[in-house]
Amino acid sequence: MTSPLQQKIKIAGPSIVTANRTWDGIVVYRTGSKGWSAELADAAIVRNSDEAKALLAEAVADDVGAIGPYIAPVQLGDDGKIEPGNLREQIRKAGVTIELPAQG
Template identity: 85%
Template sequence: MTSPLQQKLKINGSSVVTANRTWDGIVVYRTAAKGWSADLADAAIVRNSDEAKALLAEAVADDVGAIGPYIAPVQVDEAGKILPGNLREQIRRDGVTIDLPV
């Protein structure tokens, strides 16, 4: 399997680095302060391949705080609110999209 750092990255718009926290599996996002946050609003936004590679490289090096980092698309609305850029990321952030039986 090819390392995420060796893959050719194509960034179309705003993106973030996301992973899962090691001790509880919660979805986390890489911050500009080189940490992790469970709040998408705290995520560092990248807009080109070079920025994405640099943010991903530092996230991969921090394998104690989170596991499986990768680049994920986001949308930034006019008010500056960051939203998941696709259904997969929406499900990771919010949970399942159907009502589960009780």
């Protein structure tokens, strides 16, 4: 399997780096301050493949905070609000799609 950093990255618009937090699996987004946030609004936005590669490399190196980072498209509203750019990311942002068994 080819590493994400070895793949050719094509950016067709604004994008972010997303992953899952290691201790609870929640969806997180890479921020401009080299951290992770559960809020899409905090995500660092990249607009070209060089920026995307740099942000992804930084995220991959942080394998303690999150796992499985990858580049995902986003859409920017007229008000600057960040929204998921495809169905997969809409589902990930909304949360689980099935009812989970009760804990306890």
